[in-house]
Amino acid sequence: MFLKRLELNGFKSFAGKTVLDFPKGVTAIVGPNGSGKSNVIDAIRWLLGERDAKSLRGGKIEDLIFAGTDGKAKLGVAAAALIFDNSSKFFPVDFNEVEIKRQIARDGESSYFINKSEVRLKDIIELLSKSRLGTKGVIVVGQGNSDIFIKANPVERREMVEEILGLREFRIKKEEAERKLRNTFINTDKVKALIEEVLPHLRFLKKQTAKWERRSEVEEQLEILEKNFFGSKRAEIEKNFFGLDPKESELSKKEGLTRRELREKEEELKKVEDLEPESRALLVKIRARREEVLRKKNVAEKELGGLEVRLLMAEKEEEKGQVDSGKAVSFLEEVFKKAKEVVESGFNVDLAVALVRKIAEGGEKIFSFSEKREAGAVEEIRAKQKKNYEEVDIFDREIKEINAKEAGLERNLEKFTDNFKKAFTEVEKVKEEVNRILAEKNKVVLEKERWNFKLQELKAQVEQAGRSWNTFSLKDAEFLREEELIETEKKIFKLRGELFAMGEVDQALVKEAKETEDRHNFLVTQIADLLKASEDLKEMIRNLAEKIHEEFNEALVLINKEFDKFFKMMFKGGHAKLLLRKEEVVAEGEEGEERKENEEAEKVIIKEARDIEAGLEINLSLPKKKVTNLEVLSGGERSLVSLAALFGLISVSPPPFLVLDEVDAPLDEKNALRFAEMIKDFSEKLQFIVVTHNRATMEAADVLYGVTLGEDGASKVVSLKLS
Numbered sequence: 001m002f003l004k005r006l007e008l009n010g011f012k013s014f015a016g017k018t019v020l021d022f023p024k025g026v027t028a029i030v031g032p033n034g035s036g037k038s039n040v041i042d043a044i045r046w047l048l049g050e051r052d053a054k055s056l057r058g059g060k061i062e063d064l065i066f067a068g069t070d071g072k073a074k075l076g077v078a079a080a081a082l083i084f085d086n087s088s089k090f091f092p093v094d095f096n097e098v099e100i101k102r103q104i105a106r107d108g109e110s111s112y113f114i115n116k117s118e119v120r121l122k123d124i125i126e127l128l129s130k131s132r133l134g135t136k137g138v139i140v141v142g143q144g145n146s147d148i149f150i151k152a153n154p155v156e157r158r159e160m161v162e163e164i165l166g167l168r169e170f171r172i173k174k175e176e177a178e179r180k181l182r183n184t185f186i187n188t189d190k191v192k193a194l195i196e197e198v199l200p201h202l203r204f205l206k207k208q209t210a211k212w213e214r215r216s217e218v219e220e221q222l223e224i225l226e227k228n229f230f231g232s233k234r235a236e237i238e239k240n241f242f243g244l245d246p247k248e249s250e251l252s253k254k255e256g257l258t259r260r261e262l263r264e265k266e267e268e269l270k271k272v273e274d275l276e277p278e279s280r281a282l283l284v285k286i287r288a289r290r291e292e293v294l295r296k297k298n299v300a301e302k303e304l305g306g307l308e309v310r311l312l313m314a315e316k317e318e319e320k321g322q323v324d325s326g327k328a329v330s331f332l333e334e335v336f337k338k339a340k341e342v343v344e345s346g347f348n349v350d351l352a353v354a355l356v357r358k359i360a361e362g363g364e365k366i367f368s369f370s371e372k373r374e375a376g377a378v379e380e381i382r383a384k385q386k387k388n389y390e391e392v393d394i395f396d397r398e399i400k401e402i403n404a405k406e407a408g409l410e411r412n413l414e415k416f417t418d419n420f421k422k423a424f425t426e427v428e429k430v431k432e433e434v435n436r437i438l439a440e441k442n443k444v445v446l447e448k449e450r451w452n453f454k455l456q457e458l459k460a461q462v463e464q465a466g467r468s469w470n471t472f473s474l475k476d477a478e479f480l481r482e483e484e485l486i487e488t489e490k491k492i493f494k495l496r497g498e499l500f501a502m503g504e505v506d507q508a509l510v511k512e513a514k515e516t517e518d519r520h521n522f523l524v525t526q527i528a529d530l531l532k533a534s535e536d537l538k539e540m541i542r543n544l545a546e547k548i549h550e551e552f553n554e555a556l557v558l559i560n561k562e563f564d565k566f567f568k569m570m571f572k573g574g575h576a577k578l579l580l581r582k583e584e585v586v587a588e589g590e591e592g593e594e595r596k597e598n599e600e601a602e603k604v605i606i607k608e609a610r611d612i613e614a615g616l617e618i619n620l621s622l623p624k625k626k627v628t629n630l631e632v633l634s635g636g637e638r639s640l641v642s643l644a645a646l647f648g649l650i651s652v653s654p655p656p657f658l659v660l661d662e663v664d665a666p667l668d669e670k671n672a673l674r675f676a677e678m679i680k681d682f683s684e685k686l687q688f689i690v691v692t693h694n695r696a697t698m699e700a701a702d703v704l705y706g707v708t709l710g711e712d713g714a715s716k717v718v719s720l721k722l723s
């Protein structure tokens with residue numbers, strides 16, 4: 001048992017809640033014309049996903065809602081539900097019972113439910129198609145449609161067969177994939193158009209910004225070079241600058257020490273100097289005394305010289321008498337003169353006396369007169385002479401003393417001079433040393449100043465280069481040797497020149513270029529994604545088409561065999577066959593416009609679908625008749641052919657149930673009887689819900705429902721027979 005129950009509420013003529021239980025086998029629905037039998041079938045069709053109001057025998061979808069009668073007011077909502085036994089898991093869901101419910105309100109709002117959960121219509125159609133149930137095929141054959149198979153065009157016939165074979169699911173999937181493929185192609189075209197639109201602008205921007213492309217690279221390079229260059233220079237200068245520090249402090253220390261030494265030496269010199277005035281003054285004093293003594297001695301000696309001469313003269317006078325006084329006076333004057341010269345020339349008194357004596361001896365001739373002198377003159381002179389000699393002696397002794405003292409003092413002074421000289425030399429030496437140190441220190445200071453100047457110069461250079469001084473330590477710079485520095489400087493100049501030539505970057509333009517490029521890349525990626533997606537879809541379409549093609553063609557052979565069998569049975573001979581109409585590969589109609597829009601996609605789809613778009617022709621020959629055109633068949637014949645095809649189909653692929661609305665109506669009694677037998681036979685495999693006025697069919701039924709119109713004009717169902 002598959003179809004369990006149909007519940008109606010407000011659906012068409014069924015105003016009240018109506019329940020029809022379907023047992024296994026054949027359920028026949030009977031009743032007078034217009035009682036609402038076909039409305040039951042409409043409800044089933046509606047529940048199987050029919051959307052077309054016309055197929056449901058209504059002008060618009062709200063015609064499905066009970067419109068009211070003289071005795072009963074119209075309703076606002078129509079609802080119907082089909083309940084399936086799913087213990088065999090015919091539907092691929094976990095439930096043992098599946099209820100499909102549809103509801104429509106007068107405002108047009110539709111609701112769909114699977115097992116009380118609200119779903120979309122699409123979900124219902126998908127579930128049913130997976131289970132080979134739908135409205136395209138022959139599951140529900142409506143009233144007046146007993147010749148459905150003849151009436152249908154080749155493509156519709158194919159759809160019916162596909163639905164019964166359960167290929168509808170794949171067809172839906174394929175159509176979905178085709179729709180997606182079309183969209184993919186449309187999107188690809190759109191994206192291509194966008195790329196075409198973006199590309200010239202991007203090229204323009206790229207051209208504009210190309211000159212700056214190398215800028216950041218050059219800037220980076222320049223930064224590294226400058227870092228190394230300035231860093232090395234700074235390091236070198238600082239090394240030299242600070243390298244002088246120890247020397248400077250050493251010199252300062254040395255200066256301090258030497259200055260201290262100088263002070264000491266100067267003190268020593270002062271001490272020596274302090275000793276000097278005493279001896280010197282003394283020396284001056286005794287020398288002055290000696291001068292005085294010498295002068296006195298000289299006077300005494302002169303006197304002595306005179307006395308000697310007087311003595312000589314006095315003695316001569318005593319011996320020879322008086323001499324020529326004129327001659328004697330000039331002679332004496334001569335002798336005095338000589339004696340004076342002798343004394344003045346430094347000869348001592350003795351020498352002067354001896355000299356005067358000699359001269360006086362020569363003068364004897366002059367003094368040849370003998371003059372008698374008074375006695376006692378010689379003694380007097382001699383006494384005086386003695387006194388003078390004593391005086392001279394005293395003077396000599398003093399002079400001697402003075403000389404001795406002078407020698408002593410001079411010796412002392414010499415020692416002082418030596419000491420002074422020594423101390424003085426020492427002071428001078430240390431002074432020189434201080435000067436030497438100062439000169440050296442000055443040199444160091446100057447040298448440092450020179451390096452400092454260089455450092456300031458470098459700082460200015462760094463600033464000029466627009467760099468921060470602090471980034472140019474040697475910490476992360478490479479230390480360059482002299483020749484490398486020259487090389488690096490050259491490179492720096494070159495790169496700076498290059499940057500200058502590039503000009504300032506227009507950030508707005510660069511930003512725009514970047515954004516445009518991003519957009520372009522995004523679009524290119526999208527194209528790639530779309531192409532990949534279309535490849536996948538094509539593959540999917542191919543696979544589905546192949547599956548449909550294979551399964552359909554395989555089944556068609558079997559169907560034809562059965563069709564022919566039933567045909568022969570019904571027409572007592574002849575033969576019938578379904579043929580693929582390959583020339584009608586290209587489906588016409590509503591998709592034409594779209595196809596033109598997207599020829600590329602269509603080419604692919606059509607190529608892949610070629611084999612499965614072929615419709616089905618009915619090829620038959622009736623016994624004893626030359627019928628080639630289906631149009632010439634009688635109404636009953638048309639129904640018989642259709643039924644033969646229907647039975648052929650269901651014997652190859654039996655659906656879970658069939659709903660047939662008065663398909664037996666055009667049949668004569670014999671054929672109606674045969675029909676009744678056939679459904680009885682098939683009811684072993686599938687359920688039948690048939691609307692009939694035919695007694696044979698009614699007799700074949702396991703359950704009989706009578707539909708009548710009640711007093712209020714609404715349809716009612718009564719169970720007439722239970723099997």
Ligand code: ATP
Nearest residue numbers: 012013032033034035036037038039063065066067
């Ligand atoms: P026949 O044996 O002649 O085929 P039937 O039993 O199949 O008759 P239906 O076609 O099922 O009859 O029922 C038609 C009846 O249902 C009509 O009388 C029609 O007025 C009625 N009907 C259809 N739609 C509605 C509706 N929305 N509200 C009320 N009644 C409706």
